Amino acid sequence: MERINIYLPQNGYDVHFGENVFEQLLEIINSLNLNSNLFLVIDKNVFELYSNLIDATLNSHKGKTNSLIIEVSEELKSFETLQNIYSSLIANNYTRDTLLVAIGGGIIGDICGFAAATFSRGIEYIQVPTTLLSAVDSSVGGKTGINFGKTKNIIGAFNQPNFVLIDVNFLDTLNNEEMLSGIGEVIKYAYLTNHNFYEYVKNNIDSIYSKDHNVLLEIIKESVRFKGDVVISDEKENGNRKMLNLGHTFAHAFEVETNYKLKHGQAVIVGIASALFLSFKIGFITNQKLEELLELIYLFKSEIKVDNLNSENLISIMQRDKKNRDGKIKFVLLKDVGSILLDVEANNNDITFAIENGTNIFR
Ligand SMILES: NC(=O)c1ccc[n+]([C@@H]2O[C@H](COP(=O)([O-])OP(=O)(O)OC[C@H]3O[C@@H](n4cnc5c(N)ncnc54)[C@H](O)[C@@H]3O)[C@@H](O)[C@H]2O)c1
Known part of the structure; x- marks a missing residue:
């Protein structure tokens, strides 16, 4: 043990x-x-x-x-x-x-x-x-x-x-749906931690689904170690801990707008895709980096299906999110794997671009 x-x-x-x-x-x-x-x-x-x-x-x-x-x-x-x-x-x-x-x-x-x-x-x-x-x-x-x-x-x-x-x-x-729910958070840690873990997760998705214990223990170890360090640095979420919300601002709105038809884990994966497009639109990453970072997301294309969603509705749901103050939506974005930006504000045009492109992957 x-x-x-x-x-x-x-x-x-x-x-x-x-x-x-x-x-x-x-x-x-x-x-x-x-x-x-x-x-x-x-x-x-x-x-x-x-x-x-x-x-x-x-x-x-x-x-x-x-x-x-x-x-x-x-x-x-x-x-x-x-x-x-x-x-x-x-x-x-x-x-x-x-x-x-x-x-x-x-x-x-x-x-x-x-x-x-x-x-x-x-x-x-x-x-x-x-x-x-x-x-x-x-x-x-x-x-x-x-x-x-x-x-x-x-x-x-x-x-x-x-x-x-x-x-x-x-x-x-656990059934596949429950596995995917956990995999959504594992994907989040893959982007937040480092390139090694990102590659490990990308190369082992099938083994995670087939519940290979060694692979599961490895991802549990890395995720817990990473989350533990974040919690140690900011137990009550005054700063650093916010990074654990990567993809979740979008995800929460997707869940609400689809009446929870889109499950949490699926919503987190689509949310991270949208966050990557927002990083690109604001100028934090190049088109080449965006494509590189989407490789992990693309592995879930056939697993997740998203209907056409109304961006305006999604933005107003995000504005009401309890994590936002004064109706200002704050995003966790990435410059690269492990390079994290907190509290990024964005205009509605850029958010709409991110939603449309993030969800388009899963049509
Ligand atoms: N506290 C936190 O930091 C934090 C972080 C993320 C999510 N959450 C919360 O976690 C909840 C979701 O948790 P979850 O995804 O574990 O869902 P869950 O607790 O609803 O469990 C999912 C389903 O799996 C079944 N189940 C549980 N263990 C099983 C097993 N070993 N074999 C077969 N079936 C099993 C349950 O009966 C349930 O039907 C949400 O309410 C969310 O808000 C909390």
């Missing part, structure tokens, strides 16, 4: 990852002297697939253990689900000396992180991500929360876990 330390002075932690490592859960809990009153919140689909493994792993636990199995969806990333967790904790007499164990994808991780931040004024929690997206991205960094009204992740807290345990075996049962 490998380990990456997220070095934060007050609340640092390790991300453990490997093959068949879930069985070491109790060992890690004990080695860190974490609370022995365990409360597990488990994604229903994960429980159905892995209840034997989960039961066997916790079998030898001496302390108190209870589980809550919950269904997930963006609609259920809500106050109701949060209340369900609080109620179950209270009904089972859990107090502050609880360790909440979140086993599932990004939805479970985000809700549990927020439940842990708020129950009894804060309890310990750990993340066991079971999707590619949660392994490479959401389980690390401490952003937690729920959706409210029509706004995603609007209620939440920064709350770092006590540790993260990534067992790549869980990813074996």
Whole structure:
């Protein structure tokens, strides 16, 4: 099992990852002297697939253990689900000396992180991500929360876990759509990190889809290491951390405008394509560099289909995005792989050019 330390002075932690490592859960809990009153919140689909493994792993636990199995969806990333967790904790007499164990994808991780931040004024929690997206991205960094009204992740807290345990075996049962959702974030890291990782991802897309464990572990390692460094430098997103939104300003608008027909991972890939065209239009990259940087994007031409979208609608959705202030849309753009520009403003003509050309790839 490998380990990456997220070095934060007050609340640092390790991300453990490997093959068949879930069985070491109790060992890690004990080695860190974490609370022995365990409360597990488990994604229903994960429980159905892995209840034997989960039961066997916790079998030898001496302390108190209870589980809550919950269904997930963006609609259920809500106050109701949060209340369900609080109620179950209270009904089972859990107090502050609880360790909440979140086993599932990004939805479970985000809700549990927020439940842990708020129950009894804060309890310990750990993340066991079971999707590619949660392994490479959401389980690390401490952003937690729920959706409210029509706004995603609007209620939440920064709350770092006590540790993260990534067992790549869980990813074996993800369908292609869920894989693509995680691949969207992997593509983002490929552009943000360096040429080596970019080339590695470009040359291994098929192996990622076929869930080659060695390749998956390599991309988990690079993505977590990179995200960890960004979070260490800017935990609360006052500066550097904004780079993790590469492609996401466009992506969010694509998701909303297509009524979420375009899934998050797909939207991120189309969003990064649009961001590359915007970089070109503003003059940060030449036509030759643009073509070079689009090579990775072109690999998804047959995987993603985008209908004709209305640029004006998309721009007004972007203006309302909670990340923007005063209606000014700020973009993360690239000069090259690993060469990142933050807070770039653009005029509507240039944004329209970027949307039209970015989406055109996927007609
Ligand atoms: N906190 C952050 O920094 C951060 C970053 C990115 C995304 N997010 C959030 O993450 C969420 C998306 O997370 P996600 O993509 O993991 O989705 P998810 O949690 O909805 O899981 C996707 C689907 O996969 C199923 N599933 C989970 N593990 C499985 C497994 N091992 N085998 C088979 N099926 C499995 C789930 O039941 C669900 O149907 C969004 O709500 C997003 O806002 C948070």
